[in-house]
Amino acid sequence: xxxxRRFLEGTAASLAFGHAVPALGQGGGSADAALAALLQRHSExxxxxxxxxxxxxxxxxxxxxxxxxxxxxxxxxxxASDQAAIRGAITQLGAIDVAALSPRxxxxxxxxxxxxxxxxxLLGRYGYVDGNLRPSPYVVSQMNGAYYWLPxxxxxxxxxxxxxxxxxxxxxxxxxxxxxxxxxxxxxxxxGLGVIPPDFVIQRTMVQIKGLRDGEPLQSAxxxxxxxxxxxxxxxxxxxxxxxxxxxxxxxxxTRQAEVLEALLPRTDARAGVWKLPDGDAYYAAxxxxxxxxxxxxxxxxxxxxxxxxxxTAQIDTLLKAQGMSGGSVIAxxxxxxxxxxxxxxxxxAGRAKLLGLANDHLKAITARLPAAFNKPAVDPIVVRRIxxxxxxxxxxxxxxxxxxxxxxxxxxxxxxxxxxxLWRLPTLTHxxxxxxxxxxxxxxxxxxxLPLFRRIVRFSSYTEGWALYAQQVADELGAFExxxxxxIGYLQSExxxxxxIVVDTGLHHHRWTKQQAVAWMxxxxxxxxxxxxxxxxxxxxxxxxxxxxxxxANAIHAAREKARTAMGDRFDVRDYHDLVLSxxxxxxxxxxxxxxxxxxxxxx
Numbered sequence: 001x002x003x004x005r006r007f008l009e010g011t012a013a014s015l016a017f018g019h020a021v022p023a024l025g026q027g028g029g030s031a032d033a034a035l036a037a038l039l040q041r042h043s044e045x046x047x048x049x050x051x052x053x054x055x056x057x058x059x060x061x062x063x064x065x066x067x068x069x070x071x072x073x074x075x076x077x078x079x080a081s082d083q084a085a086i087r088g089a090i091t092q093l094g095a096i097d098v099a100a101l102s103p104r105x106x107x108x109x110x111x112x113x114x115x116x117x118x119x120x121x122l123l124g125r126y127g128y129v130d131g132n133l134r135p136s137p138y139v140v141s142q143m144n145g146a147y148y149w150l151p152x153x154x155x156x157x158x159x160x161x162x163x164x165x166x167x168x169x170x171x172x173x174x175x176x177x178x179x180x181x182x183x184x185x186x187x188x189x190x191x192g193l194g195v196i197p198p199d200f201v202i203q204r205t206m207v208q209i210k211g212l213r214d215g216e217p218l219q220s221a222x223x224x225x226x227x228x229x230x231x232x233x234x235x236x237x238x239x240x241x242x243x244x245x246x247x248x249x250x251x252x253x254x255t256r257q258a259e260v261l262e263a264l265l266p267r268t269d270a271r272a273g274v275w276k277l278p279d280g281d282a283y284y285a286a287x288x289x290x291x292x293x294x295x296x297x298x299x300x301x302x303x304x305x306x307x308x309x310x311x312x313t314a315q316i317d318t319l320l321k322a323q324g325m326s327g328g329s330v331i332a333x334x335x336x337x338x339x340x341x342x343x344x345x346x347x348x349x350a351g352r353a354k355l356l357g358l359a360n361d362h363l364k365a366i367t368a369r370l371p372a373a374f375n376k377p378a379v380d381p382i383v384v385r386r387i388x389x390x391x392x393x394x395x396x397x398x399x400x401x402x403x404x405x406x407x408x409x410x411x412x413x414x415x416x417x418x419x420x421x422x423l424w425r426l427p428t429l430t431h432x433x434x435x436x437x438x439x440x441x442x443x444x445x446x447x448x449x450x451l452p453l454f455r456r457i458v459r460f461s462s463y464t465e466g467w468a469l470y471a472q473q474v475a476d477e478l479g480a481f482e483x484x485x486x487x488x489i490g491y492l493q494s495e496x497x498x499x500x501x502i503v504v505d506t507g508l509h510h511h512r513w514t515k516q517q518a519v520a521w522m523x524x525x526x527x528x529x530x531x532x533x534x535x536x537x538x539x540x541x542x543x544x545x546x547x548x549x550x551x552x553x554a555n556a557i558h559a560a561r562e563k564a565r566t567a568m569g570d571r572f573d574v575r576d577y578h579d580l581v582l583s584x585x586x587x588x589x590x591x592x593x594x595x596x597x598x599x600x601x602x603x604x605x
Contacts, residue, residue, distance in 0.1 A: 305502030334527030466553015
């Protein structure tokens with residue numbers, strides 16, 4: 001999973017694509033120039049609206065330096081302004097003469113249209129939408145909200161180079177209280193519409209909010225890393241100021257948010273699906289489309305997921321039998337592997353250290369193999385670390401975060417229970433989050449030619465998560481498991497898990513399964529562990545449709561590759577295809593298909 005934490009409820013039009021596929025031709029007509037200028041204006045307006053994204057893109061400098069002291073506006077009024085902005089962006093986009101665009105410009109326009117129309121739909125609904133066009137009906141949950149995302153952003157990602165940066169950090173720290181209160185207002189507003197999280201979501205969320213509120217602030221992810229950097233650069237002693245801001249502003253705001261959530265408990269229940277919410281079926285259909293970027297109905301996705309689960313289970317069965325494990329069901333044999341002492345680390349700090357060390361070893365090993373699948377592979381620095389203990393109870397098993405400017409990318413692992421990360425599963429998890437998955441994807445994107453600002457902002461779950469899942473297949477094709485039979489079983493089980501996600505997500509939100517049904521199905525059909533699966537299903541409850549994006553995206557990337565191989569014959573080189581996918585930047589899967597067809601057709605002619 002990729003952590004794309006900053007809200008995109010700003011001038012949302014800025015999320016449009018720029019020059020998607022260099023191989024399709026540059027163009028240069030007035031229509032192309034007008035489109036490029038329009039998207040650039042939208043991008044800059046968005047970054048001015050989103051100080052957090054401005055920091056992430058190194059835009060908060062020079063004339064925009066004041067942005068470094070601010071956080072995004074999360075208020076209801078800002079959301080209304082965003083809706084007006086996206087309507088204006090659609091009108092502006094409609095003024096472009098599509099017939100006069102070059103092939104590349106036409107693709108840019110098609111992607112921009114997808115993004116703008118999707119945002120127009122989602123911004124007209126309750127909840128919020130983030131940088132992957134990933135909606136959630138709940139403004140605050142165990143996996144989102146200012147309390148969840150901003151401590152690491154403020155503590156570790158805020159630039160600390162000058163005294164002015166320190167002053168901006170203190171202002172940003174104080175602004176967290178405002179962000180919390182804005183979201184608390186929206187919790188109340190949406191509850192008035194009948195949008196209230198399930199009771200198990202509220203309970204987990206309250207535990208985490210109170211954990212931030214009641215923990216030692218000077219040791220928290222919100223404050224400790226920044227103070228350490230300030231001391232190292234001899235930029236003064238602001239510990240007392242930071243502590244005062246936390247005690248007088250942030251703590252009370254956290255209390256207010258926890259109290260509002262607690263007051264909602266008598267009004268909710270354990271139903272996990274969004275079908276129970278106002279216009280819930282339509283909300284889910286919109287969420288599925290925005291996450292997968294394909295027009296496949298929830299019912300059809302459910303069928304596809306079941307079919308792929310059956311096929312992957314058969315492959316795993318064959319591999320298990322080759323290792324002498326033939327008794328009982330496939331899932332029972334996977335459970336036996338999970339309990340095998342050979343693959344379990346100690347449930348303590350020594351076990352945590354071993355997992356982090358092995359993950360680093362897997363990253364180094366796969367990096368050495370990259371030239372066989374990529375032209376001029378480049379890998380930026382990456383660190384492997386533990387997810388902060390304050391939020392790990394509600395966090396996924398792992399996620400990847402882009403580094404702040406000049407900082408390494410971060411592969412974070414949930415080490416609340418290190419014995420959950422059995423060693424036969426760890427290599428593929430590391431390939432997904434690190435190399436050749438998310439981290440490698442970002443490393444290559446940073447070096448992609450001719451990618452304007454707006455092309456470096458836009459994100460689609462089906463592209464980013466789809467690539468990371470497809471990258472697991474690439475690791476297998478590169479020989480990562482040639483001497484590791486159990487690691488290859490782990491790779492296929494990870495594929496099974498992602499196919500099962502489609503089944504469970506559509507089961508919860510379309511077929512109206514209970515949470516207990518969903519957990520049981522995942523454990524019984526995908527070989528997942530009970531506690532980890534409970535966290536997973538709780539995640540699906542707050543991010544409907546997002547779990548489908550992984551396998552749908554990976555399937556589309558692989559299908560486009562094989563279609564190009566057929567069209568090009570002996571001239572097909574997988575390294576060139578990977579260059580196309582990575583250098584083109586994020587795109588909906590429909591656009592990837594069109595881009596690949598144009599590329600392979602030109603190469604084959």
